Amino acid sequence: MELLSKIELWVIKNLNNLGIDEQYSSYCYIAIAFLVILSIGWIANLVVKKFIVEILRSVAKRTNTKLGEYLLQESFFLRLSHLAPAFVISTLSEFVFQNYPVFNGFIAVLVNLYLVVITLWVIDALVDTLYKLYEESSLSTKLPLKGICQAVKIVVNVTGIIFILSILLDKSPLYFFSGLGALTAVLLLVFKDVILGLVAGIQLTANNMVRKGDWVEMPKYGANGDVIDVALTTIKIQNWDKTITTIPAHALVSDAFKNWRGMSESGGRRIKRSIYLDLSSVCFLKESEVLELERIELLKDYLSGKRSDIGEEGLDFEEHGLAAPLLNGRNLTNSGTFRAYCIEYLRAHPSIHQKGMTFLIRQLAPTEKGLPIEIYVFVNDVRWIEYEAIQSDIFDHLIAALPVFNLRAFQLPSDASFAHFSQSLG
Template sequence: MDQLQHMLAELGAGGFWGAFLANVILVVCIILLSILANWITKKVVLQIISRYIHKTRYQWDNILLERKVFHKLSHVVPAIIIYGFSFMFPAYQEGIVKGVSIYMNLVSILVVNAFLNAVNDIYCTYEISKARPIRGYIQMLQIFVWIIGAILAISTLAGKSPLLLLSGIGALSAVLLLVFKDSLLGLVAGVQLASNDMVQVGDWIDMPKYGADGSVIDISLNTVKVQNWDKTITTIPAYALISDSFKNWRGMISSGGRRIKRAVYVDTGSIVFCTPEMIGSFRKIHYLRDYIDQKAEEIEQYNLQNGIDRSSRVNGRALTNIGVFRAYIQHYIERHPRIHPGMTRMVRQLEPGPNGLPIEIYAFSNTTEWAVYEGIQSDIFDHILAVAPEFGLRVFQNPSGHDLQRLSAAASPGTPPEEPHRLLQGAE
């Protein structure tokens, strides 16, 4: 500074203006030097680092580069230069040092945040990340880093120890707990969700209270994002998954089978005992041949052993068309190529109601893919509805307007008395 002022004095700029001009020249030189150092760091040093990183076979260093950890770190270089030349301005040295300290504090926070984001990205490259996401913990660490950075910045400006500021914050703990309530609840929920393996990214969950029915696409500190099947996105508070109930379909997907649980309603008026002609026709069905022979022999032996008088069809045991129909469906689903053989396969009767006798099929498809599952289920019930008349059974259906018109026409003068009843049965 003295040499520069002496040179300016020789050029005719002495006194106050010489000192002022010397300070301006030094400030400009320091700024130009800082810009040059920053340019060299970014255009030369970072380019060399980037080329070296792209040549390595590791993926984690590429992620650090994508998150611009090194780019943010390069901002420290101008601050170091300014700090190094601060002694040349004794009157402003303290303020310059404080400003540089706060700037480097901010740069450090940005570097740490970028590094933590890179850590999360690196962790997401592993399969375990779906079962144990750490994004919530990363966000909590980032909040902690910002709090520490703010405390250090305030303590630097005040010229006091950070410990004194921390002791003052203790009095504001209640306010902080209120402000960060959602974050704290989200942190606790994230720990419980991860430790209990309650939900993962990619799980299909159903939470009617929040209108969520779809796949989990993101789990963060405060929220869980669910992409519904209509492509809308529902955001659920993370702690709601702990406080409220929800359905997770992961077990169904991992089992490899999806449940089919649907009933066919049979008109009870079509249920009868099997005649010899009906039994003869049932024997021609491949799935029923062995069943009919075994069941007929069992019934015959029972009736003979108990001396049953078969002159009345009410006495003893006999085959019914509904029982044979149920046995046929059971054999059909057991031999179906798209029904899972290792899971429950059952055909059962439910309680009769106003719509007839429900015959329920309870089985599992050997795929969990939605479209394929629906196709399998539809094919099965297409077949069942088509073969029901072969057993003398009528599938129940409420009369439509067309059926009522036919009834009205059949009830007109000149129609035989039994015709409306026959048409009504046909409608059912």
């Protein structure tokens, strides 16, 4: 203490000898002392960065852990080193400027503001580090926390702003926290969309409604593709044409959307498609046709069972012709036999789920387009390209098999069909 007083008197005396008025020499001493303290703080910052931070970096690299790697990526140690000059300046100022309480108080305010800003900076790096660490875990695919982390950052920064105001206005932080209640109505009005987004983002995360990697379809916003980012107030979707659609988070809570995650997790992707048969090609099967179809391995058991059920007379089409006795009994039709073939073919298909999922081949009501035979089954490969290939192969085979049953697929006549008809008439 005595040493500092002697130094102060010596500096002021020399300033007076230089012709500086005694009143202004005190101000000059304050400026010189403050610059010296700032220089010492800067040196302290360099020392901490050069030695302590480098030691921590080397330790983090040697441990070879994800935590150390992410702390380095987010410059956590570098940001932490900025606390050193604040403590140096604060400590030295209390001793050097003890005879200048006004200036000492001014420096204390600046140091406290600096500490709040650096603390917010450090917490931001820590939150980002913990989030990256969480993203490496398997739990992150089921429960995305990006929105929650953003909410935490907002709360921390708002708290930091309140502390900054309390320092500048020399008020207790509780004074500002108590005043937030009165501002609630104004905040709700001004930041309505932001607040809706915040609440919706937390709901989406907490209820696991959508997460990164989900296939989401929302026609209202023209979105149909994979979710690439789940933020607190927005959801980014990359459509199949590689365009990006950004949707407000509250829209996913208030509006309807389709999430295909259930399909992906179930391991089965639905085929729901019909083959339309030309009604004029549907007929009873003759005995000779039945014998020909019995050569198909997949239909042997079916036709053998039908022979037992309806008897041989029901198959003797050539003998009965179209007489009434034929219609009085049970008979085989080519459409029914084709439907049975579809069932057996898909039962034997290695890419179709046989148990645990719907397996249905049914005849729907006839329409102006013909008689629909609907295939309603699930493929055991949910990948889009593979699924489409399997579906195409199945229908290629079934459509190509129609002539074997003397059936024709219905299609609307084209210009070529009319031209062929005109030539046949001419």
